Amino acid sequence: PFDALLTRGDVAWLGAARVLAAFELARRAAHGKERRPKLSTPHAIAEHMAPKLAGLRREEMYALCFSPRNVLLREVLVGSGTTDSCVVDPREVLAPALSARAAALVLVHNHPSGDPHPSDADVTLTLQLRDAARLLSVRLLDHVIIGAAGRLSSLAALGLL
Numbered sequence: 001p002f003d004a005l006l007t008r009g010d011v012a013w014l015g016a017a018r019v020l021a022a023f024e025l026a027r028r029a030a031h032g033k034e035r036r037p038k039l040s041t042p043h044a045i046a047e048h049m050a051p052k053l054a055g056l057r058r059e060e061m062y063a064l065c066f067s068p069r070n071v072l073l074r075e076v077l078v079g080s081g082t083t084d085s086c087v088v089d090p091r092e093v094l095a096p097a098l099s100a101r102a103a104a105l106v107l108v109h110n111h112p113s114g115d116p117h118p119s120d121a122d123v124t125l126t127l128q129l130r131d132a133a134r135l136l137s138v139r140l141l142d143h144v145i146i147g148a149a150g151r152l153s154s155l156a157a158l159g160l161l
């Protein structure tokens with residue numbers, strides 16, 4: 001009965017709208033869990049961030065803000081640099097964690113050279129940020145460095161944090 005009131009163009013448009021709605025529902029179902037993933041290992045963090053960092057020709061650093069149960073609340077680009085360095089302002093790292101009311105923080109950045117071994121500057125920055133975060137009751141859990149071919153370094157796993 002309702003279809004009898006519609007023109008041919010209306011029917012075609014409704015059919016297209018239904019198809020688009022089905023695709024959108026499928027997209028949301030597929031990505032629903034990815035919006036707030038639980039990332040509890042350096043490998044899970046690297047796997048999550050690799051699509052954003054792999055193949056870049058300059059260093060980029062992200063702050064990942066976590067709930068007390070390691071559920072990702074926010075991820076924010078906090079620094080961008082050159083092929084072998086990245087200037088990071090501690091205020092830019094800690095501000096997203098505070099605004100998200102995060103309990104913990106993980107730093108992630110890439111090494112365009114492909115070698116994920118932390119530099120002295122990486123270690124120094126991490127320790128400075130750990131101390132600053134501690135003053136604000138935010139735990140810095142790790143600093144993960146992503147290299148080429150799925151290689152990574154975790155400063156926590158290396159005992160440097």
